[in-house]
Amino acid sequence: MKWFGACMILLCTSWFGHRYSMLYTKRERQLKQLIFSFHIMDAEIVHNQRPLQETFSIISEKVADPLKQYYQSLVNEMETIITNLSVIWEKETDHLLQISALQKDEIIVLKQFGHTLGDYTLMKQHEQITLTITYLEQILEQAMEERKKYSKLYTKLGIFLGIFLVILLM
């Protein structure tokens, strides 16, 4: 019975450690998807001059959740007459922070981009998208380094914390 309890403690702490380390992997994956979505946005806006609602709809079909959900919500919001798109963008971006592994740095970049969205000429809109992609790529680089540094650390920390608790309780 004692051994069973010890195993359970070890499993639980390891699982939490693993889950925490997975947040780094998820953030990295979602950041890559976010950058990919901005490349699609650039192509659809600059080359096809597609309206934003259609562009968001196309992106939502090409990316996975939670970004799929994010862009789909924007499409749905734009079904009705909206007075200010940047307000809607900000609201949906705040919601994205809650449902994704993305962190404040990239959310700030997204919000800043939202203030420029749709109000510029083709060339300026292209510049804004390119600039945002550059910022996001810098954040991705940092995120990759962080993952390398901390991902394994948290997995190991979970296991060691479990062993420590088991020793302490025995």
Added chain:
Amino acid sequence: MLQMEEIFQLFSPNVKKMLEEKVYNQSNQLEEIRLRIQKPIELNFFQNHILLDYTFTEQERMYFLRQLTNHSIYRMDEPFKQGFLTISGGHRIGFSGEVLTDEKKIKEATFFNIRIAQEIKGIAKPLLNNIKEGNTLQHTIIFGAPQTGKTTLLRDLAKQISDDGMISQKVAIVDERSELAACKNGIPQLDIGVRTDIMDNCLKQFGMFMMIRSMSPQILIIDEIGSIEDVQAILEAIRTGVTIICTAHSNNMDELMERPQLKSLFEQQLFKRFVHVTRDTNGAFSFTMFHKKNEKMNFYKVHKR
């Protein structure tokens, strides 16, 4: 009023409410809405105009542009080059403002003219008998001053020719400014008849031959001819066996004949029917038909409902 909804929704709720109040009961009389930055919004009816007690501010301008493009102002690059945009319902919005001379396009549009599209079904019916000889329609030119109803007449004429049980013919429209059929993604928003094909947003001189080559029309309809290129294309097209029906700006027959760009068209006496369109003080449309350039054939009036 339903037709106006497409225009009203381009304005902020305050302006929309004011417009609805002012236009209520006389929506069919409204011809233009003029917007000038830092100036009151102007409504032009046929005989009079009203200045709204509301200034068209920068905020209002941005609201208008955002709604016009569904929050995608970058899509205005092409319309800013052309100087106009046609929206659902066939209404045309003209722009002016600061121009980028290098790129020959408007950099910042600050003045707008929303021209309300008019669709008066049956307006061309009496004309039909006058432009045919036997069962053959004749080359016809419709002329008149701006805003007298030339395009409205031409649109209905396309429908009448296309749908008429007696003479039903294949009609092709080269709609350079999307005014006749008001196509949106290639789908006509206005009724131009069942046997009508449209080449939308295409330069007239190219569109005419593309249509003749690919769609084998019997009737070719062109709006607002005016350039040397248009005339050259018509002179070519008229000899391919299609019947040309077109419009041109001119106050009267003499001025039409003297228009430098169009002169060569009349020297060869290719047009067999001339239709002069005018507007009466009560808003009624008057049409005077001429056989060749000086033999008056018929006259009729249509009152705007």
